[in-house]
Amino acid sequence: MDETIVHAYGVVTANEPLGRFPPGIADTRVWVFDAERLAAIVSLLPVEGFGAREWEQNAENLRWLAPVARRHHEVLQHASANVAVVPLRLPSLYRSVESLADTLRSASDRLEHELYRIQGKREWAVKVYRTAKEESSTGGAGSTTGRDYLLARSRDLSSRSKAREQLQNQVREIHDALGDVSAEHLRSRPQDAALSGRKEQMLLNGAYLVSHADEVRFLGLAAEIADSSLPSGLLVEVSGPWPAYNFTGEAEATTTAVIR
Amino acid sequence: MTSDPGALQPNRAGSGNHLPTHRQSDSLADVLERVLDKGIVIVGDIQIRLLDIELLTIKLRLMVASVDKAREMGINWWESDEYITRLDNGEDRGQLDELSRRLEALEGQVNESPQVESSRAGRQGRSTGRA
Numbered sequence: 001m002d003e004t005i006v007h008a009y010g011v012v013t014a015n016e017p018l019g020r021f022p023p024g025i026a027d028t029r030v031w032v033f034d035a036e037r038l039a040a041i042v043s044l045l046p047v048e049g050f051g052a053r054e055w056e057q058n059a060e061n062l063r064w065l066a067p068v069a070r071r072h073h074e075v076l077q078h079a080s081a082n083v084a085v086v087p088l089r090l091p092s093l094y095r096s097v098e099s100l101a102d103t104l105r106s107a108s109d110r111l112e113h114e115l116y117r118i119q120g121k122r123e124w125a126v127k128v129y130r131t132a133k134e135e136s137s138t139g140g141a142g143s144t145t146g147r148d149y150l151l152a153r154s155r156d157l158s159s160r161s162k163a164r165e166q167l168q169n170q171v172r173e174i175h176d177a178l179g180d181v182s183a184e185h186l187r188s189r190p191q192d193a194a195l196s197g198r199k200e201q202m203l204l205n206g207a208y209l210v211s212h213a214d215e216v217r218f219l220g221l222a223a224e225i226a227d228s229s230l231p232s233g234l235l236v237e238v239s240g241p242w243p244a245y246n247f248t249g250e251a252e253a254t255t256t257a258v259i260r
Numbered sequence: 261m262t263s264d265p266g267a268l269q270p271n272r273a274g275s276g277n278h279l280p281t282h283r284q285s286d287s288l289a290d291v292l293e294r295v296l297d298k299g300i301v302i303v304g305d306i307q308i309r310l311l312d313i314e315l316l317t318i319k320l321r322l323m324v325a326s327v328d329k330a331r332e333m334g335i336n337w338w339e340s341d342e343y344i345t346r347l348d349n350g351e352d353r354g355q356l357d358e359l360s361r362r363l364e365a366l367e368g369q370v371n372e373s374p375q376v377e378s379s380r381a382g383r384q385g386r387s388t389g390r391a
Binding site: 005008010011052065066069070072073077086087088089090093094095099100102103104107110111114125188191239242243245246248249 | 286288289290291292293294295296297298299300301302303304305306
């Protein structure tokens with residue numbers, strides 16, 4: 001058999017019912033590897049094609065990267081439909097399941113903490129787009145004198161900056177209102193229009209960790225907000241549930257030193 | 261509660277009966293943003309020398325930001341996987357080369373312009389060869 005490498009998708013509590021996984025990266029079989037109280041979702045990949053060298057060479061090659069990312073996500077999506085899963089960031093390679101088990105053991109406090117944190121909750125994403133264009137400037141058109149022109153121009157500028165501020169406040173209120181129904185919430189940098197695939201400017205790229213008990217309320221509120229925001233030129237879009245990508249590993253900066 | 265991939269659209273949800281559910285297929289952009297930039301990092305026995313994964317995600321964003329025209333040319337990998345599929349068929353090599361060239365050019369720009377550096381650029385958990 002060709003040499004293989006372990007790809008770890010995510011970490012779960014040991015002995016959880018996970019059902020039958022979809023195919024992993026490169027159509028490999030996905031299984032669960034127990035390491036005491038924790039377990040890793042893994043598959044064995046051929047070193048040739050998915051080893052460290054390939055990552056170094058292909059990390060910016062979308063043709064290679066996209067299917068890898070997609071499969072990684074699909075496996076996590078499947079698992080997180082049933083149980084709490086800590087997603088591992090790509091790349092996530094181990095020489096053997098034994099070395100992975102060692103790693104899990106040495107990071108077990110942190111991993112168990114993360115699992116506890118997301119237990120019984122799911123991540124939802126809410127994006128807010130601005131549908132209306134900024135009010136076009138009158139540019140002082142129709143002014144008869146230079147003074148009139150300057151006055152009109154300055155009124156115009158100040159009303160536009162006011163409108164922008166209002167919009168920002170509105171988005172902040174939306175985020176806060178959704179956050180009130182969530183266990184945790186955060187804002188990511190809005191995606192560029194080309195990346196989001198939308199013409200509209202993204203104003204909010206929010207993530208919300210919502211407990212099962214509050215889910216109906218959260219989604220109901222999101223629906224309400226979507227309805228009430230539309231007249232003011234905001235399009236609200238909900239997606240999810242997602243694996244808890246945004247609510248795991250946040251404390252990394254302070255803990256990395258410990259596990260290194 | 262299934263159907264609608266578009267999540268909440270206005271005026272349908274007023275009754276509260278229509279709850280948004282998971283999309284049939286999450287957008288590739290959303291997936292890339294998450295699997296490369298979020299989630300936990302635990303350092304194992306293989307650490308990969310990537311320039312910087314975070315830099316990569318920034319570059320991806322810059323790249324797609326710079327290829328508005330690509331959409332007109334039919335390049336829309338951030339909207340669906342179709343582009344990837346087509347590339348797999350070996351048809352659009354030229355487009356792929358063009359994207360790669362842009363990526364390289366942008367790499368230079370990223371290196372030169374400090375303002376695009378992420379606030380978390382100091383994050384660790386990658387780099388260096390094998391332990």
